[in-house]
Amino acid sequence: MEFLKIAIEDLKAMNNYREVINIQDAQRPRVHVNGREYIMLASSSYLGLNTHLALIHAAQLAAHEYGVGSGGSRLISGTMSLHTQLEAELASFLRTDDAILFNSGYDANLGAISTIMTEKDIIFSDELNHASIIDGCQLSKASLAVYKHNNMEDLEQQLKRSKNECKDNSNKFIITDTIFSMDGDLAKLNEIVELAEQYDAYLMIDEAHAVGVFGEHGRGVSEHLGVENNIDIRMGALSKGLGCVGGYIAGSGELVDYLRNKARSYVYTTSLPPPVLASALAALEIVSTEPGRMLRKQLWDNVEVFKKGLNSFGHDTMSSTSQIVPILLGSASRTMEVSKYLFDSGVFATGIRPPTVAPDRCRLRTTVLANHCKGDIADVLEVFRRMNEELTINC
Numbered sequence: 001m002e003f004l005k006i007a008i009e010d011l012k013a014m015n016n017y018r019e020v021i022n023i024q025d026a027q028r029p030r031v032h033v034n035g036r037e038y039i040m041l042a043s044s045s046y047l048g049l050n051t052h053l054a055l056i057h058a059a060q061l062a063a064h065e066y067g068v069g070s071g072g073s074r075l076i077s078g079t080m081s082l083h084t085q086l087e088a089e090l091a092s093f094l095r096t097d098d099a100i101l102f103n104s105g106y107d108a109n110l111g112a113i114s115t116i117m118t119e120k121d122i123i124f125s126d127e128l129n130h131a132s133i134i135d136g137c138q139l140s141k142a143s144l145a146v147y148k149h150n151n152m153e154d155l156e157q158q159l160k161r162s163k164n165e166c167k168d169n170s171n172k173f174i175i176t177d178t179i180f181s182m183d184g185d186l187a188k189l190n191e192i193v194e195l196a197e198q199y200d201a202y203l204m205i206d207e208a209h210a211v212g213v214f215g216e217h218g219r220g221v222s223e224h225l226g227v228e229n230n231i232d233i234r235m236g237a238l239s240k241g242l243g244c245v246g247g248y249i250a251g252s253g254e255l256v257d258y259l260r261n262k263a264r265s266y267v268y269t270t271s272l273p274p275p276v277l278a279s280a281l282a283a284l285e286i287v288s289t290e291p292g293r294m295l296r297k298q299l300w301d302n303v304e305v306f307k308k309g310l311n312s313f314g315h316d317t318m319s320s321t322s323q324i325v326p327i328l329l330g331s332a333s334r335t336m337e338v339s340k341y342l343f344d345s346g347v348f349a350t351g352i353r354p355p356t357v358a359p360d361r362c363r364l365r366t367t368v369l370a371n372h373c374k375g376d377i378a379d380v381l382e383v384f385r386r387m388n389e390e391l392t393i394n395c
Contacts, residue, residue: 015332016353026051029372031348038348039376041366046213046323047287047295048371049243054286055279062278070271074260078271086277089284090248094219094234098256099248103269105208105237106132108247111263112204112233114139116255117173122162124155124174128183130206133175142173149180152191159199172201178221179209182357182365184320186221193230204233211287212241213296213323218287238276242283246272299323299370302377306368309381313388318363326352327364335362341391345383 011017024032028051031040049055062082072078083101090099102108113136117123121142125133128149137144145162147155155174162172174196176187189205196203207220215223220236222228233255238246249259259266286292303323310317316328329335332353339351342364352365368377 066274184324
């Protein structure tokens with residue numbers, strides 16, 4: 001297929017070609033690639049639960065008792081007691097009526113948005129929302145109004161205009177990430193809640209990067225900002241702060257019942273395996289109790305030290321107020337030069353390029369973990385210090 005070969009060469013010429021890096025061991029604060037040790041700055045297991053002994057032990061016991069696969073889709077033969085237990089625990093943890101599991105956060109957004117929202121509806125979506133939200137909006141066939149990132153004036157103007165466009169039986173939905181995965185900033189949920197109420201719109205939030213990390217009990221940015229009771233549809237992931245894999249939608253009993261009957265990414269796929277379900281249950285127990293609070297404190301202490309060091313070197317960490325710390329570099333070529341320098345120096349940090357970000361907004365996307373020790377952070381900052389001296393670029 002010659003046209004694919006040409007397209008790949010074009011990607012390489014634009015510095016947008018991707019290659020996978022094979023990590024040889026568990027994803028911990030330090031990992032090995034081709035026998036060499038690297039400090040990991042690209043993991044989304046923010047609390048380090050992916051290697052927590054309680055989760056590993058739970059997975060082992062579940063594999064022994066239930067096997068390693070579920071054997072079917074949820075509505076045929078793939079619902080096991082662990083599925084219903086985890087959904088009940090998620091609903092209790094999030095203080096919602098019910099919750100429904102999906103095999104990934106992507107599947108959760110895709111399934112919920114394309115099922116609930118139809119061609120008669122209008123969706124108001126932040127321009128920096130995750131690709132899974134964008135794809136769900138397209139599949140839904142709803143009218144789409146994309147508002148400028150975190151710009152409440154623009155959102156309100158679009159909501160006002162929608163009054164003349166709405167059909168009698170149409171619904172309005174505002175959808176936003178709560179932590180934007182490439183910028184690391186938080187949605188202005190308090191203001192969005194007010195606008196949703198003022199303009200009679202439903203509100204759906206994506207807490208994928210916030211669950212386990214934000215809030216006194218780890219329930220996310222909605223808990224952190226005190227607006228949990230004002231959210232109609234809550235999406236989250238088991239794969240980041242909880243250290244496992246999978247996604248969920250939480251909300252009213254009617255919402256979950258409808259998705260269970262109609263969401264294609266739920267109905268037509270083999271369900272999550274027992275070891276994953278058991279480890280997620282163990283993660284919820286940790287996150288919602290004192291060990292979780294201690295891990296969150298460790299995480300935020302590490303974030304503070306890391307950001308302070310980067311800022312002292314003059315790096316632009318944008319408006320990040322989370323554990324996701326971008327370093328804005330501009331062009332793809334400069335981003336990949338910096339990424340290569342760091343990798344050659346034993347730091348695993350990912351360069352982000354189009355189509356994920358705009359061509360002039362390329363960056364490193366670094367993440368801080370609760371189980372990074374002081375030595376890990378100090379070693380990384382020393383590499384950044386040397387890089388600033390040796391590379392002839394303005395970081």
